[in-house]
Amino acid sequence: PEPQRDALAALPAPALARTAAAVADPQAGLNAWCAWRRAQAEAREVGLEALVQALATGELAPADTARAFEVNYARWWLGEAVDEDEVLKRFVSAEHEDRIQAFRALDEAFTQVTRQWIRARLCASLPAQDAVQRHPEWGVLRREITKKRMHLPLRQLLQEIPSVVLQLTPCLLMSPLSIAQYLTPDAANFDLVVFDEASQIPVWDAIGAMARARQVVMVGDPKQLPPTQFFSRSEADDEEEVSEGDMESILDECLGASLPTRHLSWHYRSRHESLIAFSNHRYYGGGLVTFPSPVTQDQAVSLHLVDGRYEKGGARINVPEAKALVADLVARLRSPGFSASGLTVGVVTFNAEQQRLIEDLLDEARRQDPGLEPHFAESQLEPVFVKNLESVQGDERDIMYFSITYGPDLTGQVGMNFGPLNRDGGERRLNVAVTRARHELRVFSSLRGDQMDLSRTQAAGVRDLKHFLEFAERGRRALAEAHRGSLGDFESPFEAGVAQALGRKGWQVHTQIGASSFRVDLAVVHPDLPGRYLAGVECDGATYHRSATARDRDKLREQVLRGLGWEIVRVWSTDWWANPGGTLERLHQRLQQLLDADRARRPAATGAAGAAAPAGEPDPTPATAEAATSAA
Template identity: 55%
Template sequence: MESILDECVASGLPQLYLKWHYRSRHESLIAFSNYHYYDNRLITFPSPQEHSPRFGVQWRYLPEALYDRAKSRTNRAEAEAVTAEIVRRLSDTEECRRSIGVVTLNMTQQLLIEDLLEEARRNHPHIDPFFSNEQSEPVFVKNLENVQGDQRDVIMLSVCYGPDQQGRLSMNFGPLNRIGGERRLNVAVTRAKEQVVVFSGLRADQIDLSRTKAVGVMHLKTYLDYAERGPRAIAEATSLNTAADFDSSFEQDVWNALTEKGWNVKTQVGCSGYRINLAVCHPQDAGRYLLGIECDGATYHRLRVARDRDRLREAVLRNLGWNIHRIWSTDWWRSRKSEIEKLESALKKALQNDVRSPSAAKPETQKSEEPKIAAIPAAPANHKNNLSQNHMEELVLPRTLPTLAGQQTYASYSAETMWGNANDFYEKKTDKSIRQALLDVVNAEGPLAYNRLLRSVAGLWGIKRITAHVEKRLESLLPPNQIVMDRTENGIFVWPLKIKPAEYEIFRVSAEDDPNSRAIDEIPPQEIGNAILAILQQQISLPKSDLIRETACCFGFKRTSENMQAIIDGVIFSLCQNKGCIEEEGNIRCTM
């Protein structure tokens, strides 16, 4: 079965589309997928940064990059360019605050980039902390087969495929040639919150669609064209009017009033069904909008309920960085002069409050050939510490509560000596030892995250990186009759056979000096739930935000990332669904 969703649709099950899109902080990140996969039904929101080197889709064409089709099936020049860009960004005091992910179109390119990054981490030790699981969003390298569910501020897409040393271009693009390849491409290009950087030695016009009927390849050609030429590549293939006119004579009158006073004003900013009626360009930075103006025209009346029209829509726009000023048509026709004065006042206020000047923005466009090693801050505990309010992690205050009911100390597995070396690991004679090591770690730490189990056991043979080959070897030696695999929304957790998940009543906290403390996604939901119930039994009732902070603090975390909040919030939701808790007027209380 290629898709459960397709099976459900074919069976005639009712459909309900989730139309509002929040992840992308620049509309160009979702415009391609909105057109190709969602029939332009997604309601997306334009960014106040129309042209910025920090946002949107960026094209990096590498004419010297060749695909080694005959041997390694990699593109080394692309991989080296991606690695160099990651080192540059992590060495920059501003750029290092943004999380990074790499997505490749095949596994061999993924492994090559991982190897180059390991070498870069040895040569540039200051970037090593950004790869640690202690980060809320560490650097990852994945391929389009396994990147589902991940997101980062910046995604670097390595196309890999392209002309070989003889200049020949095969129409074999790996997973994209298969049925459903276009869905994998959709996932890959929508993982970014702020920016996608496309590294490619292949241009769209080199892909000959007469030689293939694969939808995934057709969409790759369009995406490469989109990355290089921008929204006009989609506009040429869609009925969307990118130079849309006014919704009403009211909007045109507002536009006339502003342009007469010398302001540069654009109409219908955006490329989905929702657009900002009028946007005033920043007088000192043409790539940014100073003020968005909402008029109660056709766009306003198309939205079904007042909640969509007003509170939610404006909240999303302000979160993206827009300054919003609303004008009601009735007020405009009754007192045009007064409304113009209010509008001018809003523009002046927005200009005064603007913290960015051309001199401050200039460094963003400068390119650095070498990492700025001298400007590196001390190795950070978390690279998100100094983000803007929209991305800031909330500080968790130290716990003042006594030890809670059910709280125990988490004991990491430790071995006095190594069990072997990397060469031994793949020998048939080592099967029994690996199987025993797997069982020992599960019995010592279980329940534990599946990926933590793999790291712990591989480490006993000196293996630090869990490649697909390592994972396959360990998975084949798991003792199925002596462990229980529990698949949850947060990942796979491995339990000793003697412990039943449904009867588990404790939660474990790592000691402060434990170097192998668990990340939030390595803690079973049952433990998180037990900690939540213990807190509520002591506190009786708490606002959800306070309960999330207290729970994070229970497990020794100093800050709550977006991912951590989402995981804990999901457990709270499950407890409420299962009648362990109840939510009343924003407060959560225990019912057990």
């Protein structure tokens, strides 16, 4: 400009030289300054005047620019998104929770009405009194009921009163053998035939029942026990000489024929995830949806090492191991509070010989202490049982004992022959054995996993046994390694914000609790009982939205968790966004209420725990001299 040019011309030479030097000195930063000016102009053009001013005044450090932009952009975008979505704009968490409660009540009422409707339909099909007298089939049944002797054979009776049978019992529970034995080939077809445990039914046993059906449903697990003849051989035969293989099941044939298949992935039996974690990882590729228990350290699977010896040849038993197992089991049955707990017990062994040995030892204990007898009474819904690998499928108990049986022989050598595990499909037998427990699995073994040399065998069942023993011995550490940690990272910044805010309130928070695709978002550790969680905090994140139906999302998942002992508190993202302080305070107060209620309950419950303590807490069962100590 003309005035500046005139001012420079009027300067004396020394002053002009100084001015020129002052202009030339920052030349190196001139490009950066020009770039900054261009960036300022571009930012102002797109509406970022506030960001430019904050940087220019030093209010915002250059290193924090990207973070500040992301945060403020997210706030702007969220406001726009909420304003444009009628559901989000009108969302009120209290009203939504009321709708969830109403849905749960209606769903429960619908279930009850459906049961009553089915019962009414069945009762309506029963004939009136005068119709009974006129119908010849009812007359046959009446005569058979009044007879004292000379009853018709059951097959003949069913043949003479086919319509009456289906009117009285439209659903028949029969084995394939019973169907062939009691129903004639010309009997009326059934609308539906359902095969349970189809993996154990040979093809030729299933064909007769299938021929009597208009529709067939096969229910089974191809990863579990197939039809087998392993223990039907002579006891004198040596294990190593057995060569016959497993038979194909009707389930295998249906899968091979590519019939329509539906996978049931939710697992309900196990009250602790560690009871199913090994099988879920090893056999189901982590595809089972399991639910965590509210304990911070899941120790439901434990290994009890015994200095035992496996007697090869004719005996095929491990006496020290059997005695240690029976001593531990009897101590558990005798412990104070066990009977009142209602917990049930079962034993599974690797072979029939060890099964009979344990049965004999338990019989001796029952003779010496008649007080044990009620636990074995057939009148019990689930009495104590002792079964082997081939017969335990379909059974379950709260507490399961597993006798590995095999181990070092009398000379101290460890063989690689593990009976049925060495054959094709041996891993399926192991899968059945280790998934029978609802609360606790106690593994008694004379063998550690690191004593098994896999270079001496190619059997998948033996390989899996080695890894299972390692899993049982190392407990939670092995579970964490197999599933990349039960404690995961935050699934969203929303969860992170809630967890950090609870931490500032003094609560200890663990994140992403679980060992399968389902996780509890946040879990608050009980301040008085560090081994337990006070509550789970569910955020409406990806896990919530992934649920296939409203029943899964708003009823079944929480119902299962509460059945496992969880208290569930929910935080809605819209509440957290609109009023984080108030939402945090309500959450804090709810957790405090749960803590106060639990503290009020616990003094009354003291002394009633006894043997019913859940896995993951101290086991009240006294140690026995023979049982050694748990390596877990």
